[in-house]
Amino acid sequence: VSLGERPRVLIAGGGFAGLYAALELERRLREEEAELELVAPENFMTYLPLLPEVASGRAEPRHVVVPLRRALARTRVTLGELRGLDPRRRVALIAPAGDGREHEQGYDQVVIALGSVSKLAPIPGLVEHAVGFQTLTEAIHLRNQVLACLEVAQSTRDPQARRRALTFVFVGGGYAGVEALAELEDLARDACRAYPDLSRADMRWVLVEAAERILPSLDERLGAGAAHVLRARGVELRLGCQLRSVAERRLELSDGGHLETDTLVWMTGIQPHPLAARLGLECDQQGRLRVDRCLRVPGPGAAWSAGDCAAVPDGRGGCQPPSAQHAEREGRQLAVNLARVLRGSEPQPFRYRSRGEFVTLGDGKAIAQVLGRRLDGRAAWTLRRGYYLTRMPSPDRRARLALDWLAGLPFARDTAQLGSAQHPDRPLQAAKAAS
Numbered sequence: 001v002s003l004g005e006r007p008r009v010l011i012a013g014g015g016f017a018g019l020y021a022a023l024e025l026e027r028r029l030r031e032e033e034a035e036l037e038l039v040a041p042e043n044f045m046t047y048l049p050l051l052p053e054v055a056s057g058r059a060e061p062r063h064v065v066v067p068l069r070r071a072l073a074r075t076r077v078t079l080g081e082l083r084g085l086d087p088r089r090r091v092a093l094i095a096p097a098g099d100g101r102e103h104e105q106g107y108d109q110v111v112i113a114l115g116s117v118s119k120l121a122p123i124p125g126l127v128e129h130a131v132g133f134q135t136l137t138e139a140i141h142l143r144n145q146v147l148a149c150l151e152v153a154q155s156t157r158d159p160q161a162r163r164r165a166l167t168f169v170f171v172g173g174g175y176a177g178v179e180a181l182a183e184l185e186d187l188a189r190d191a192c193r194a195y196p197d198l199s200r201a202d203m204r205w206v207l208v209e210a211a212e213r214i215l216p217s218l219d220e221r222l223g224a225g226a227a228h229v230l231r232a233r234g235v236e237l238r239l240g241c242q243l244r245s246v247a248e249r250r251l252e253l254s255d256g257g258h259l260e261t262d263t264l265v266w267m268t269g270i271q272p273h274p275l276a277a278r279l280g281l282e283c284d285q286q287g288r289l290r291v292d293r294c295l296r297v298p299g300p301g302a303a304w305s306a307g308d309c310a311a312v313p314d315g316r317g318g319c320q321p322p323s324a325q326h327a328e329r330e331g332r333q334l335a336v337n338l339a340r341v342l343r344g345s346e347p348q349p350f351r352y353r354s355r356g357e358f359v360t361l362g363d364g365k366a367i368a369q370v371l372g373r374r375l376d377g378r379a380a381w382t383l384r385r386g387y388y389l390t391r392m393p394s395p396d397r398r399a400r401l402a403l404d405w406l407a408g409l410p411f412a413r414d415t416a417q418l419g420s421a422q423h424p425d426r427p428l429q430a431a432k433a434a435s
């Protein structure tokens with residue numbers, strides 16, 4: 001393993017923590033001070049808080065991602081995956097996207113920012129029949145799925161198939177679940193006006209939540225406000241209830257009920273990326289990498305970590321929550337500290353307290369808690385959009401997203417169902433069959 005003359009900093013992960021760490025390192029360190037490399041499986045960073053609007057068609061998928069090669073001026077971007085680490089030798093095992101053949105790569109400092117994955121449960125049939133809501137692919141799929149179900153309901157003559165197509169079940173009432181359901185219900189409510197034989201009253205939208213209330217991580221009054229808005233829109237909240245099994249399209253629930261559906265969305269929370277616990281570094285019981293308040297992983301590996309895969313102390317005996325606003329700031333502070341260490345200075349502790357939270361509930365509707373004040377309706381919705389526009393880390397993306405949102409004011413929502421884009425082989429196969 002050969003190291004260049006400059007210290008080599010390897011960043012694994014191109015999400016909030018990884019991208020902001022790289023941007024800040026570029027700002028803090030001169031080119032001759034360090035060689036920067038970022039490894040990620042995609043060549044873009046996904047702005048995950050905007051996924052619900054991708055699902056509802058209010059934001060174009062390409063406008064909520066930031067191309068890493070454009071955003072980063074002098075960080076070498078390698079498309080691939082971190083597969084392992086040998087902290088004592090300071091060697092990372094990398095599998096590049098092209099041939100996937102693993103190779104060893106030396107580093108002087110390594111940043112682990114792998115984020116999280118959907119938390120699963122041992123429910124029979126779950127993985128085979130449900131879809132999650134953690135990635136751009138899932139958001140695009142769900143939009144197409146909801147529109148495809150409306151098409152099925154309009155065209156089928158089988159009443160059972162129609163009922164199944166018009167039943168949408170979401171499991172998990174955290175903010176991502178609530179936002180996804182609310183945005184997709186809004187899309188379906190809008191879209192069904194274009195179908196002669198469909199109305200909102202024909203549809204059934206169900207949210208299954210194990211706790212006695214939705215949005216358990218937020219202020220109780222915010223959760224109650226969101227529940228009120230959803231119920232007023234006809235969403236069925238099954239609280240204190242769990243999914244027990246999934247067989248084909250039939251769901252068994254813990255309250256003895258069952259549902260038949262073509263659309264099951266599983267979003268009961270997240271777990272740290274499983275690789276974090278296999279890197280030979282110290283982890284907590286949840287599988288998050290232990291870091292000190294300066295975001296250093298203890299031990300010999302010169303490792304740092306931030307974001308959803310790290311247990312970042314909050315200075316009050318607990319850990320910082322897994323959120324975009326924390327991951328972004330942790331990534332920046334990590335870079336500041338890493339630069340200080342390379343220059344022989346002491347790192348500084350990470351300090352941040354959230355100033356607010358937003359939950360979108362569809363077009364023109366949201367709830368928020370900002371600087372201790374509760375807001376709802378259009379005011380909260382406008383503030384949320386303004387906030388995300390200012391936080392987008394690229395002027396190009398800011399402009400494109402603003403144009404999407406402006407176009408949404410006078411024009412009706414686009415309800416084209418592009419699900420066939422997932423099957424590019426079909427036209428040639430059809431041509432072959434026809435000839």
Ligand SMILES: Cc1cc2nc3c(=O)[nH]c(=O)nc-3n(C[C@H](O)[C@H](O)[C@H](O)COP(=O)(O)OP(=O)(O)OC[C@H]3O[C@@H](n4cnc5c(N)ncnc54)[C@H](O)[C@@H]3O)c2cc1C
Nearest residue numbers: 013014015016017048049082115307308322323324325327
């Ligand atoms: C639907 C949804 C809505 C959300 N809404 C909000 C919100 O409103 N407000 C808020 O604050 N937070 C929100 N969050 C949470 C927030 O997005 C996350 O907390 C944040 O993205 C965490 O940042 P991260 O850098 O740790 O992980 P991520 O941003 O997920 O980045 C992880 C990166 O690691 C990469 N990676 C994975 N495996 C490997 C590997 N083996 N090698 C190299 N790279 C790898 C991934 O491709 C990705 O680039 C939401 C999340 C979701 C899913």
